[in-house]
Amino acid sequence: MANAAPVTLIVGDEEFLADRAVRAVVAAVRAEDPGAEVHDLQGGKVEPGELTGLTSPSLFGDRSIIVIRAAQDLPKDVVAEVVKYTARPADEAVLVLAHPGGVKGKALVDGVKKAGADVVTVAKPAKGERLDFIKAEVRGEGRTISPAAAQALLEAVGSDLRELSAACGQLAFDTQGKNIDEAAVARYYRGRAEVSGFTIADLAVEGRLGEALEQVRWALATGVAPVLIVSALAGGLRSLAKVGGAPRNLRGGQLASHVGMPPWKIDRVRRQLGGWGPEGISAALQAVAVADEQVKGGGADPGYALEKAVHTIVASRTAR
Template identity: 45%
Template sequence: MATTRQLHVDDLGSPYGKVVLVQGPEELLADRTVEQVLAACRAEDPGVEVARTSATGLGGGDLTQMTSGSLFAARSAVVVDDLADASESLAQALLAAAARPSPDIALVLVHRGGNKGKGLIDKLKKAKVAHFPVTPLKPKELVGFVEHEARRRGARLDPPVAQQLVDAVGTDLRSLAGAVDQLAQDAEDGLIREDLVRRFFQGRAEVKGFSIADAALAGRTTRALEELRWALASGTAPVLITSAMASGVRGLGLLSGVRGRGNDNEIAADIGVPPWKLRTMRQQLQRWDQRRLARAVRLVARADADVKGAADDAAYALETMVLQVSRLAGR
């Protein structure tokens, strides 16, 4: 998550006497938001009694009992998950609580996304509950999320290394957060470097495919072939390699059409890459013109058809593609 979208409860003030709605399909962000609210509850009252439950099978009377106070604590925090499964009686009790919140209760409601329960969500919003949306991050925000995760753990990494990790691990935020945690523990001086990411995640197919494409498009034939042979030996699916190459060629074609227009952020958004990637692409583009790019498109399309069954030897088809594309770049 880019730091500009990092969720905080700082502006919530005291969580007591409020109903907090956490809504959206991004589970990691939802869970963190709930924990932030509970942390604020404990900071204000270390003796707070915390109760967690699911809306599934929970009735309105059950909620009333949970929010009626405790004999053992002056204040309570109640978390109700799976709000999409709320019954009619529970929905009515929640709306009543939103209309007349108890000053000693922090009520946190979690809706994991989707249209189910939308009517209740709309009514809660009209009641002006504190609303924290947790929507999936856009691809261009993932590098910022990785950088933020590193800072949370007292580590740091450069944007290209963050992108390398995203390429290796994928877009699942829990997986990315876990990967950063692992790397931060092994970064001797707190700096997560490219070689450390490679050591931990070099078996990931996405990294291999894009490494091959970057080397070939830069005219580094020997490196591209070495990466290709290593990828095939470790079981990378051929279609992932042609897909990465197609993405690289398509990106150069788009970049060639926007040269001199807009700032880097706008250009990167149009092409669908992070801004830091433009430097590498511009260096590659110095070797390419429209004629060569058109030729590369045909070479990649032929190889893609071959690895999907048009040819008997996928490895040979890939090697031919890499050689010919790299030679085009090297001229």
């Protein structure tokens, strides 16, 4: 961002991207004027006349950056003040408005747009677009990431953009070479609860008893909470039930919409369905429910409860 607009309206409910857009404006102003003062305000707490006071010329000629977050909560009279200001902004001030979109505060959005504000949209990425987000974050660090590694990182860290961005930065800092591969992701993130839980769930539903038990013990030894492992087991089994019970005539996007999963995950679950029947899935889910109760205080040994659940899941796999 070379030069900050006098008034910038950031619209969208993705908090991380909205924060990033705010920081970009602040950085652009401070690149020109390092002494610019930032006033960070919440919409519901802005008083009438406060904007006028903050944007008034300083005795020392310093620029001001006024950030108003949750702008949908601005009082009606303050909205009118902001719209009027946007039409004739002060020379020594930059105003940034963050609005989540939606109906509330729409008069503000429409008013400042019409008055000439610069608009930045920060839409929440769809599930399929998060891989593109990861690739872009890594590219911003001067590196590349393989498709398999990007997928592994998404599964390991989850869909929160703030955590994904931090993970990309950490990987870029800690690894060598131009390209980040799947092995690097596994090396740095296999200790996270999500990775351990999902890995155990995949091994169990695929009938790989020895490996699943080994991963359970390793996860517990490295401090993974038993309740997170139970949650991953339950999630893996529910995915089997959803895909296995879906109408046979559904394909592609219709199936993805029906079961609430991205296509890549549906493909993996389909591969895992071999050897599973409705009765087996039901028995496995019951075993996981028992383990859930035990790891939450109903049993004396969470490790034993988890291993017993894994044994039952693998044994249930042949039930048709």
